Amino acid sequence: MAALCRGRHRWRRTIHFRVFTRNLTGKYDYDLVVIGGGSGGLACSKEAAQLGQRVAVLDYVEPSAKGTKWGLGGTCVNVGCIPKKLMHQAALLGAAVKDAKKYGWQISGTVCHDWPTMAAAVQNHVRSLNWGHRVQLQDKKVKYLNLRGSLMDEHTVKGLSKAGKETILTAKNIVIATGGRPKYPTNIPGAMEHGITSDDIFWLKKSPGKTLVVGSSYVGLECAGFLTGIGLDTTVMVRSIALRGFDQQMAALVTDYMEAYGTKFAWQCAPKRVDRLPSGDLQVTWTDTQTGNEHKDTYNSVLWAVGRAPETKALGLDKLGVKLNKKTGKIVVGADESTSVPNIFAFGDISEGRPELTPTAIKAGKLLARRLAANSTELMNYDNVPTTVFTPLEYACVGLSEEEAEKRHGKDGIEVYHAFYKPLEFTIAERDASQCYIKVICEQGGDQRILGLHFTGPNAGEVTQGFALGFQCGATYSHLLQTVGIHPTCAEEVVKMNITKRSGLDATVTGC
């Protein structure tokens, strides 16, 4: 029998009769089964279906420790980019209202923020996105299953429903795009019991009140930023540095701005324990690692933003020999998103060495689908990916940090142009622009190819998207000089850059 000649796991298949007969004939239930219905999984499955494949996508949300759960769409739609940007906008509008008075608007009294109104509006929008994705999958003939997927063997996926019912699917190819979830600290008593994470903050029905945000990567800073902006007493506890992995000069500008605008920072501090007081409030005990002293303070909420862990536990990967990175736990992948098992692929946040971003997951997913379904050979280009941190003062960048550029080219191999500028809108509003800054890192000599571009200021993401295109085309400093600015904007300052760090001259932009 052909089956006996095939593999060591063949005998297991006799238990699932339906699967056995299907494999005898060489046919699978699906051409492609995608585990994970987030940014990457949805893009991959829809693209594959459009190319004529029989596709199924499994999406399942394990509730957070606090019981929060959400619908189809993954982290970005439900507990990431989308609600984050909307709450960031809510905070920016609060600042705009304050500025408005100086521009002539007659606003009586003080303006205050109502969390339930904002939360309901954000949650409603997210739910409409859940529905939109559901309709799209149906329309594009992708089979959607609200089941927890795990791998039984290289061609078999088991789906488990909330009630514990099992469904078995066979597939020619399997794609893992299960993403990640926030980590809880493991050595802090009371952390899981009393704290929340980014999985919960956007779904709270009531205001989190006075909040301690532990963690200073973009999740922590963005959350602390909008909480401060809507008027809440917010503290960020930083173990060592902020925005690890990002250009540290820019990171300092971001946190300086936040401190100037009311976010408190507990630098070089580490939490020790969290206890609930009879009042219902949370008491946090922490150590100032510089002095060694212990401190206590009371908060209404503690938000842990101490990293994200890949969702691999329940997948059954070790059984199949899918190689994971020992340190991060993420799936090791090749340039074509392949894993150590021939017909199993992985991409997005779950894969090692990739940016944890929606646009890269979407693009990688589409290209993977084309390679699997239509014999394409195009690989995902993970270079030159622009990104933005949506802190109160937004920070956008594309290319290398100054640290990385120095490491690769040597301090003498680069020329750094920089400028402190003031957005026109800040003038009448009497806003401090000390941290509005642009840095363009170029190769020394020749046309001076641009290696990195960094921008802090309002609408940083909008400003930088277009420059990312130039970056992708190999823009040089000469190209920058040839480009005429649009006036009056903040973005035009990028093409007017002329002071180098090396010169030591004052980099403050003067009037036009």
Added chain:
Amino acid sequence: MTHYEEVNVHGYEEFCQAVSERKGKDIFTYFSGDKDDKGKSWCPDCVKAEPVVRGEMTHLPEGSVFIYCQVGERAYWKDPNNDFKKTLKLSGVPTLLRYGTPQKLVEEECFKADLVRMMFTED
């Protein structure tokens, strides 16, 4: 005896009344242009979609409510300030809406039986 309640209303006020009398229930509403005395709607898409929607009603959840709502004459509907457009944020007819949720099917989406069934059977 069906496992759902069917209600017929005409106009915005009757619709609101029907909804307020059924608080806490899963309410699906099919908004259609008014039918003339021969039973034909001025809205050709509504005429096309109705049998599709009706064909899937056996899949409505137990204990749910199905409201068939005639919105009004064509002139009323064309007015961008009518109550349905302004308050309920409807953009076209026919619309199949699961009240109180963002779940809705608009115009040509109502022609697709699988989408209608999906709305009736999934959470």
